[in-house]
Structures are given as structure tokens and as C-alpha cells.
Amino acid sequence: MKTCIAAARRKLISRETLNRITLLCALLGLAVCSEAQDIAGTVTDNQQRPVEFATIVLLDAKDSTYITGAITDIDGRFAIKAEQPGLLKVSCLGYGDTYVDAAPGNIGTIRLTPSSVALGEVVVSATRPRTKIKDDALVTTIENSALAHAGTANDVLGRVPGVIKNGESIEVLGKGTPLIYINGRQMRNASELDQLSSETIKDIEVVTSPGARYDASVNAVIRIKTLKPAGEGFGLESRTMAGAAHYVYGLEEVNVNYRNGGFDLFGMLEYDNNRDRQNNTMAQNTYASSTIQQSTATRRFNSSQMYAGRLGMNYTFNEHHSAGLIYDFSFRPTETRNGSYTSMSVNEILENELNNADTTDVYNRQHLLSGYYNGKFGKWQLDINTDAMWSNQDKYQQVNETATNADNRMFATDNRVDSRLYAAKASLSRPLWNGSLTVGTEWSFVRRTDIYASQESFIDNSNTKIHEDNGAGFAELSQRFGKVTAMIGLRYEHMDSRYYDNGKKMSEQSRIYNNIFPSAMVSFPLSNVRVRLNYARKISRPAFSQLNSNVQYINRYTYQSGNPYLKPVYRDYVSLLANYRWLTVMLDYAHVSDYIMSVYTQYGNNPEIALLQKQNAKSYNELTGMINAATVFGIYHPVLMAGIRAQFFDIKFCGQTVKLNNPIGIIRFNNAINLPLDAWLNIDFSWRTEGNAENMYLEDTWQCDLGLYKSFCKDRWNVKLQCNDLFSTANSGMVLRSDVREIRMKKKLDTRNISVTVRYKFNATKSKYKGTGAGKDQKSRL
Template identity: 70%
Template sequence: MKTLRKTLLLLCMLASSFGLSAQTISGKLVDEQNQPLPYANVVLLSLPDSAFVSGTISGEDGAFKLEGTLKKQIVRISSIGYNTVYKSTQSADIGIVQLQWNATQLGEVVVKGDLPKTRIKDDALVTTIQNSPLAHAGTANDVLGHVPGVIKNGESIEVLGKGSPIIYINGRQVRNASELDQLSSASIKDVEVITMPGAQYDASVNSVIRIKTVKPVGEGFGFNSRTVLGVAYYIYGLEELNFNYRKNGFDLFGMLEYDNNRDRQNNTMVQNTYSKSLINQATSSRRFNQSQLYAGKLGMNYMFDDRHSLGFIYDFSYRPTTTRNDSYTSLSVDELLENELTTADTTDMRNRQHLVSGYYNGSWGKWQLDVNADVLWNNQDKDQQVNEMATDTDNRIFSTDNQVDSRLYAAKAVVSRPLWNGKLSFGTEWSFIRRTDLYTSQESFINDSDTKLNEDNGAGFVELSQRFGKVTAMVGFRYEHMDSRYYEGGKKMEEQSRTYDNLFPSVMVSFPIRDVRMRVNYTRKITRPAFSQLNGNVQYINRYTYQSGNPYLQPSYRDYVSLLTNYRWLTVMLDYAHVSDYIMSVYTQYGDDPEVALLQKQNAKSYHELTGMVNIAPKFGKYHPVLMAGVRAQLFDMVFCGETVKLDNPIGIFRFNNAYNLPFDAWLNLDFSWRTKGNAENMYLEDTWQCDLGLYKSFNNDKWSVKLQCNDLFSTANSGMVLRSDIREITMKKVLDTRNFSVTVRYKFNTAKSKYKGTGAGDSQKSRM
């Protein structure tokens, strides 16, 4: 009987134990910017003795699950640099938990994590910058030139096969390239490259780069300064001051910058026109350019609590530029010299831009709302003075004036919440554009124009992501409506005015195969003509070459399919794109004279494009090499001089970056890049390569830093191309002062990065302006 009672008691205890352990406790962790917080420790403790029950770490999406009981237990959540949080288990789903940054924890802590430097995370390819050699690269611009899948071509940034990206810093869109130089590489936490943006982004956005900075340290007043002194052929310089004041939830920040730059460029162009006669135009020119930049911004942010914040920012820039172009052109018909031109062209341009942007970010329970509103005003006036001397025709001395005024009003709202094992997001975006373009010359051979463009855009989108075990899937739809009204001389032009209604789907599936992470995407994108490409101005280059916009341009569409894989330090990407109505540069006859060419944009027929990339980033002690090899090939043909010509020679892109940690914690960088010859659009590009050398050292706990840099050490980064169009073949070569030496000095005092969470609105329309 005693044995039976013991057996029954043991069975009851086991049944009770199984009943209690059958509960699954789940939740999601986010940081102060409501971004997923991965790799945090989540531990289930019993009460009142705080004994360990079970534990896990949060996933890359911040989500976690624990097996436990709902009675007399508590969840402890901790991560380096954050305040520890305790949550009751009265509900199996404890919802979204936001961890607050604790700067005091980092006084004596140096994080040496072994996370992979590049990994797939949902829709992005994430490269860790903090505590890596890239933290000593110099600026954000320097960092992006080393990120897998990103190509730095001079001062421009491109994503392989996707063109120029939209770039964000902590959720705020970058308005000009100087913002990337204003951000120190030591302040960057990671860089996310999105090669297939989903429904939340405008359908014209082919790629996105999101930069996240290291969490701010301390409160009170802080500032940092950057001074750059360099020489290419001319001496150039830059001075920049950033300041910030933070107290509790209040955040005031600003920036002032002055940049003075001069450069020169030598160009040669040979144009052959194969009509009834062979017309040859050979031009050599020397261009001198001088520009200044006066820029600044002032912003405020206030966090009411962990769930509600708002802020605004005012950003302005003024850039006066003077360009002088001296050229010599010879015209031959059937190899007989007919005319020679000597031209002196001086252009003065003044560009002013003002941006006011505001946001509100709030959450109620599981619901989150993000609202952004932007007002952008851009004004550009350009005066051109031309003095053209000819041997066999009349001389021309004249001037032109161009006034462009653009206004943008935009708003965007996004609502999101956790749903099942994922997230649901939906929202709307609106923009209104008013643009006027007045061009006058008072010359009979150049037409004056007075154009106006009014454009209204509306969009709605929905996006759902779900996790099924180790598989993540996301599907989204975006609907866009555009109403464009084009006016010439105050009269509406019906043929150039258009209305578009488009639906853009996107699908993403991410899954592991053992230790290999894989992602497959499909999306449809649109490229709308820039406003400067739609105007009817005919601008004078020389007596035989003119340039104009094309009001009849149609949007271009791309259907992308992408495969991305990542294994430790190896990343492989494959892309296929079907391109319709691509917008490309062509030379056609201007008027009735075959000797005069008009350069403008036109829509081309459909073609296919393939892109591939392999990125290898191993580590050998203090030596950190990174090798990226890419290829881009198009299946494109065109009619040239009555015959079909295939333009399908692939272009190879190679980058070999080398970082070495020297004694006294100095860093030496030696980078090599090479682009092979091949076809792009209707062009044949010559190969080009360059080698860069840099030395970085910080002092006094990183308060001071000095970087010595030599770009294009052997002065080889010149460009050459052959463009074919209709019956014209143009060969162009550019030689710039790409070799330059610079010294950059930074000083930081109690710096604290802004908490600004605005993401902006009307991003794609801003890029078109």
C-alpha cells in the first residue's frame, strides 16, 4: 500500500511538471530606435530563489522563445551596453520589449565579438563595421567603398547591377554626398545593403543602403570637428563642425560645413557620322572647375518615453560653381578639312536647397506608427557665356540663361505590428511636385523654352513577413498612381502629359541549408526620367553638338530575380533582370543638317541582364584581406548603320582590399580595384584601374585621429568609351587629376549621436530633382 501511494504521488508530480513545462514564452527585443536586437541573453528564472530554468538568445529579428511555466517565474533579458530588464510571465506572449542603452557599462568594456563580418539578415546583406578594420577606414564614404556588392566610382556610390542607391543614416535619408564624409567610420555599427527593396520603398528604388551608428555615449554638450587639407593638381580644403546637446529625452543637434574645391579635366572626343559622306569631328578640351559649398543643418528630437518621440530637421546648402571650358574642334568631310572652331565657354551656376523634415514615431501595445513629412525647395540659376571663333564660318559670341525652380511636398505613414510569427506593415505615401524651367538665349539657332511640370504621386502598400521554423518569407504589394501635367509657354501639352497606375509585387524567401544561409527574391521596379531629362531645352555645346531633354520619355521597368548565399566569410550573389524601355543616351541628327548632332535620352527596346558577385573575407591574425569579384553582362543588340550589332561583352569588376594592424594600433590600408573593358547599354567601356594607400592612427582614447591618404597612387583612373547610335560613333576619353594626397584630422569632445528617427518622405522624387 505504501509503495502504491509513493507511485501515485510520483505520477502526480510528473503530470504536474509536464503540465507546467508545456507553456511556450515568446517575445521580441528592440533597441531605442525600435530596431530588432539580436544575440541578447534571455533567461527564465524561478521565484523566489532565482534558480535557472532555461535560456536562449534572441534571433536576428530580435524574437525569442522559451519553454517554461506561467507560475512563479520571471524572464531576465540582458545584452552588453543595455540595462537589464525583468519581465513577468503572467502572459505567454510578453510582446515587444525595448532595451535602453546604458553608457556606464562600456567604461572598461571592449567588445570583441566573433559575429561574421558579412551575413544575410532578412532582406539585407549586413556588414559589421564596429571593431573591424573598416572602423579605421576614415569616413562613411570610405567604408561603403569596401562593403560587398557596393562600388565606389570616384565620389559616386553604386550597388552592383542596381545603380545609385537610396542611403539612410539611422533612418534618415542622406540628402547629399557630403553627409557620408561627415560621418566617421569609427561611429558606424554596421551597413545593410538591400539589393531587392520591398513594398515599403518607392518602386523606382532599385537598391537601399542603411547605415547604423554606434550607440551614443553620455549626455550634455558635445561636438566633433573634421579638417581636410589635400592636393590633386590644386590645393583643396574642408572644414566641418558638428554639435549636439542631449539631456534625458531632449536632443538638439546641428552641423556647419565649408568646402573649397578646384579641379581640372582634359577630354578628347572623335565623332564619325556615316551618311552619304564621312563626317569627322575631332574635339579636344580642357575644363577648369571651381566650387564652394556652404552647408548646415539644425534639428531637434524629443522622446516622451520609450514609445513616443518626434522631431524635425532643417537642412540647407548653397553651392556656387564656375566652370571654364576651352576647346578646339575640327570638321572634316571625306577627310577634307572644312572648318575649325576655337571656343571659350564660361558657366556660372548657383544651386540653393532648403529642406524641412519632421517625423513622429509612436507605439500602442503591439501597434507602431511612423509618420514623416518633408518640404523641399531647390533653385538653380545658370549663366553661360560662349565665345566661338571659326575659320570658314561666322564667329559666334552669345550668352544663355537658365532658371530652374522646384518644390516638393511629401508625406509618408507606415503602420506595423507583430502578426503570428512575423510582422505586418502597411501604409501610404504622397508627394506633390511643382517645377518651372525657363531657358533663354535670344539667338536664332537656339530655341528659347518656358516649361512647367506639375506631378502628383500617391502610393499604398502592404507587406507581410513570417517565420516557419528556420525559414523566413516575405510578400508585399505596392500600388502607385502618378498624374503628370506638362506645360509649354503656359499651355498644357496633352501628348507629354501622362497618367500611370502600376502594381509592384515583391517576394522574398530566406532559409538555411546546414551552415549556409540562402535568400531568393523577386521584385518589379520602375525608373522614371529625371526632371532634367524631360525638359525641352536645347543647350549649346558647340556649333556641331547640342544637348536637350526629351518630354516624350517613358518610364523603364525591370523584373529582378536574385539569389544570395552566405557562409562564414564567403558571400555569393546572382541576379537576373529583364529590362523594358530602358532610358539611354543617344546621338541623333539635329534639324536638317547631318553635320549637327543632338544628344538626348531615348527609350530603348527590351533586353536581359545578368550580374554575379563573389566576396571573400578571411582573417589571418592582424592581416585582413577582402577580395570581391563581380561580373555584369547584358544581352543587348542595336541597329548601327543599317546592321544589327550585338553589345554583349561582359564587364568584370575586381576589388582587393588589404588592412594590416600595425604596432601602436595604427592601421595600414592598401586597396586595388579594376574594371575590365566590356559593353554597358549602347557603349563599349575601356578598362580602368587604381591603387589607394592609407594610414590611420587615433590618439587619446580616440579623441583625436589622423588619416593620411593617397588615392589613385599611379594616376591610372582614367575613363574611355565608344558610344554607337544610329549612324554616329563617338569615341571619348577623360583624363582627370584623380591622384590626390590628403590629411584628415578629427577631434571629438563628448560626442553623442542624434536620436533622430525620421525616415523622410518622397525619397525617389527628391532624387529625380
């Protein structure tokens, strides 16, 4: 009876929530259906680039008398007050005049054709990267700038305002890892950034407050747009890299493309062989009834390969309809060898010494099948994306541990993870009033099995399954009122997560969530400064690996495990962005609830064993600021970015409250110099100051990188010589305090290396694939 009542209550709550969403969407629709009195649109050239300062004149349709006029802004947009239909005359220097019949409302895009007047030879030289606020994004133009010679998309992102390159990872300041799109298609793996040459990039859009059309777990989005290639037929592009650190490594990649009319067939093969080494020291103190001291020195060697490929096709039926299918696979075998020495003392009296040697072999396989359809029906634009992903991970660990005052241990563990994802997303958009309306839905279904086996009694075996069903609906409205642009959005998400332990459903770990995520944006000029204000509510769900109950053996005094009781993290963001010519300023406030952070607790009843796992912390606030200046002095193109991140957070440590409010500063100084023969020298410096993040104190770290770039044969060949971490200073240190434990760790990383990359392209045509993917949050969690 109680079960039936609980089920009825859940259905009632869900029905009430759906009713609220329906009412809100109805009010949203009513708010935008008023009669408009503006004729609005956008002017572009024949390559769909916005035309600035074009003259718009509204003429009487009967006798062509002048009524009113306007000039397009930096994004090619205009709006004219009008009470009745008329004839628009659009003109701009270098283009032929265009006449359009227009009525009040959004008339869409007007395309200008270059005039036939010969202007003689025009030489376009590199200028500074131009950054501006456009709709929901901060847009940096790469084409014809110094950044076009940076090397790869990865190199470019490390120089874009608001973006931080930390090793091979990309972060948006204050927002973490972004979702990255390349020409509207979601990036499948990080290697795609290295596959994309910087000279093929048109611009990069950084979205720091994504709207309702994106999953609520997405805190930041980067959209990369490439230049449109010319020509059809067969195209080929290859990339070869060879490098040296304390070893020799390399990479080989080949992209092929065949295009004929509306048909597009493309493929890619890549092989990557890499290694790294790392030296760590850790001191762990436990202040219980006795003071337990552990000191560990570890040397780690890692060897990995990647075999990846892609095969896809695309067909454009006409300018209004296109469809495509793509298959993506990767296989990543990795071997890690660790050797460590640990001493354990109680009240400064040595109790035991350990020598550990362990080997871990990991085999990751992933298959992804994606499809899309884009169609236009009158004023409606329909986008449908589907994804099916299969991934497997086999992990084998062998441990050999000798002790001076305890029994020796030699054992093995086996961890097998199998994941399945099926997702679909559909959205409808159309011009409405002086803007556009987008509505849509997104669904995903996840099935994940995690089996962990050990033959030892001190480590528990586990067999867990997670089944998750997710559904979402969203609506987003953007409007333009003169020079003011506004956007409001609403997203509803329903998640049903079921957790099984040895085939039995665990009610406490199984949960149902119903969430509403609003977002709003307004952009307006203040004299010559463009300003944008944003609000968004976001969620971060724990990764599936963080939800398992496996216990990983580090040594007999330190274990690591997941936590099936983790709850999602909620963030409320308020952001301010301002842009004036070469200067960009960003301020961001975030209220964070239930943040997931690493803690050390006691394992079982033994105070000598520490368990590292993730737990939800209490709420706290965070402030982030950034200023970016990019200008040019002849052949010298400097870009300076300074940022700061401050949290207001405290913890309980040894019965006392410890404030962790020291801010962290970030300095990035990029210098590009145009040398003779059109070669480019890049000297990049980055520094992160000491300060607090989460429940940690981080030491400062800095590094300097050098690069030399030159293209040949009309850009058919290009060569990049790169030296990363010239002075081998990109090391890290931290102090983590939790409950009655304090851990001090230092890492000496293997980041200094030198490499040479050679690219060759023949009739290189990029795929016209327009899919954007579905189930993005679930794919990242898997």
C-alpha cells in the same frame, strides 16, 4: 463629348484598379489572421544588440515544470511550439536570468541585464568585418572590426560587400545609386558620409531588393547605424581636411549638439572648396550619304564651393513618443571653363576648324524642412514624416567660337530652374502572428518651372512647367516559421504628370500612371549556409532635367537636349543571396523594359549637327554576380570582392544588328594592416575590365589608394593621411554607337591627390532625430 467619355474611362480604370488593390489587401489580411501556435520573440542586451545562443525554457505557469525549450539564433530570435500560455525563463552566460509570462504569438523583445559577476579586465581587439543575412538586408558589422579605422562612412562603404565606390559616388552592384539612411533618417547630401566617422558606425545594412515600404523607384537601400553615444550636455565634433592635387583644396566642418533629458538641439556648418580639371578627346563619325568626321580636344577646369548648414531639434516625450524638426540648406556656386579645338571633315577633306572658349556659371540653392513623429499605441507603431523642399538653379553660359570657314559666334544663354516639393508619408506597423504587418501611404506634389533663353536664332528658347501629383499605398507582411523568414509586400502608385509649354498644356507629354509593384522574400538555412531569395518589380522615372526641351550648345556641330517624351523604366528583379561565415555570394537577374540611354541623332534637317539626348530603348535582360571573402590573418585583414555584370542587348547601327553582350568584371582587393601603436595602414586596389554597358563599349580602368589612420587621447583626436589614385590610372574610355553615328571618347581625370584629415570630438553626442523623410523619389529626380 469625347473628353467627358475619356475622363469617365480614366475614373473607371482608376476605380477598378483601386478595387483590385482593396481585394488583394483583404486577401493579405485573411492570410495572416490564422491562429498561431508558436511563442516567438527576440532577445537583446541593454543596448538593444541581439543575444545569440540564449537558452529559452518554457515552464508550466502553475508548478514550473519543464515543457519545451529553444536557443536564440544569430539575430537573437526564437520560436517555441506551444498550445497554451506559460512562463518563459531566458538565460545566457554573463546575464541575469529573466522570467516572462508568455502566450502563443509574438511577445516582442526580451531585454537581458548583465550579471554582476566580475570577470576581470576584458580587452576587445579588432576582428574581421562580420557579414550576415538578416531579414531583407546583408548586414556588415563595423564595430570592433578593421573597417572601424577606415576613416569616414564614405571610406567604409567602398569596402562593404556588394557596394562599389566610383570616385565620390556610391553604387550597389547591379542596382545603381542606393537610397541611404543614417539612423533611420534619409541622407540629404553626399557630404554626410564624410561627416560621419567610421569609428562611430555600428553596422551597415545593404538591401538589394527593397520591399513595398520603399518607393518603387528605389532599387537598393543602404542603412547605416551608429553606436549610441554616452552622456548629455554640450557636445562638439569638428573635421578639418587639407589636400593637394594640381592645386590646394580644403574643407571645414563643425557639428554641435546639446542634450538634456528628452530634449535634443543640434546644428552643423560646413564649407568646402574644390577644383578639378579634365582633358577629353572625342572622335565622331557620321555615316550618311557622305562620311562626316569630327575630332575634338577639350580642356575643362572646374571650381566649386559649398556652404551648407543644418539646424534641428528633437524631443522624446517618453519611450513611446518622440517628435522632431530639421532645417537643411546648401548653396553651391560653380564655375566651369572649357577650351576646345574641333576639326570637321567630309569624306576626309577638311571643311572647317573651330576654336571654342566658353564659361558656365551655376548657382544652386536648396532649402529643406523636415518633420517627424513616432508614437506607439498598444501594439501599433505610428511613423509620420513630412518634407518641404525649395530649390533654385541659375545657369549662365557665355560662348566665344571662331571658325576658319564660317562666321564667328559670340553669344550667351540663361537657364533658370525653380522647383517645389511637398511630401508626406505615414506608416502603421504591429506584431502579428510570428512577425509583423506594416501598412501605409505616401503623397508628393511637385511644381517645376524651367526657363531657357538665348538671343540666337539657331537655339530655341523654351518655357516649360511640370506639375506632378503622386499617391501611393503599401502593405508588407513578414513572418517567421521556425528558421524560415518570409516577407510579402504590395505597393500601388498613382502619378498624374502635366506638362506645359509656354503656359499651354501638352496632352501628348502629359501622362497618368497607375502601377502595382509586388515584392516577396524568403530566407532559410541550408546546413550552415544562410540563403535568401527575392523578387521585386521596380520603376525608374526620368529626372526632371531629362524631360525639358532645352537645347544646350556644345559647339556648332554638337547640341544636347532633354526629351519630354521619355517613359519610365520598369525592372523585374530575381535575386539569390547566400552567406557562410566569411563568404558571401550574390546572383541577380533583371528584365529591363524601356531603359533610358544616351543616343546621338540628327538635329533638325542638318546631318552635320548631332543632338545628344536620352531615349527609351527596347527590353533586354541582365545578369549580375558577386562573391566576397573577408577573413583575418593576425594583423592582416584582407577583403576580396569579385563581381561580373552581363547584359543581353543589341542595337541597330548603320543598318546592321550589333550585339553588345561582352560582360564587365569588377575586382576589389582591400588590405588593412594593424601596425604598432594601433595605427592602421589601408592598401586598396580596384579594377573594372572592358565590356559593354547599355549601348556603349567601356575600356578597362584601375586605381590604387593608400591610407594611414591613427587615433589619440582615447579617440578624442584622430588623423587620416590619404593618397587616392596613386598611379593616376583612373581614366576612362568608351565607344558609343547610335543609328549612323559612332563616338569614341577618352577622359583623363584629375583624381590623384593627397590629403590629411583631422577630427576632434568633445562629448560628441549624436542627435536622436528619428525622421526618415518623405518623397524620396521626387527629391532625387529634382
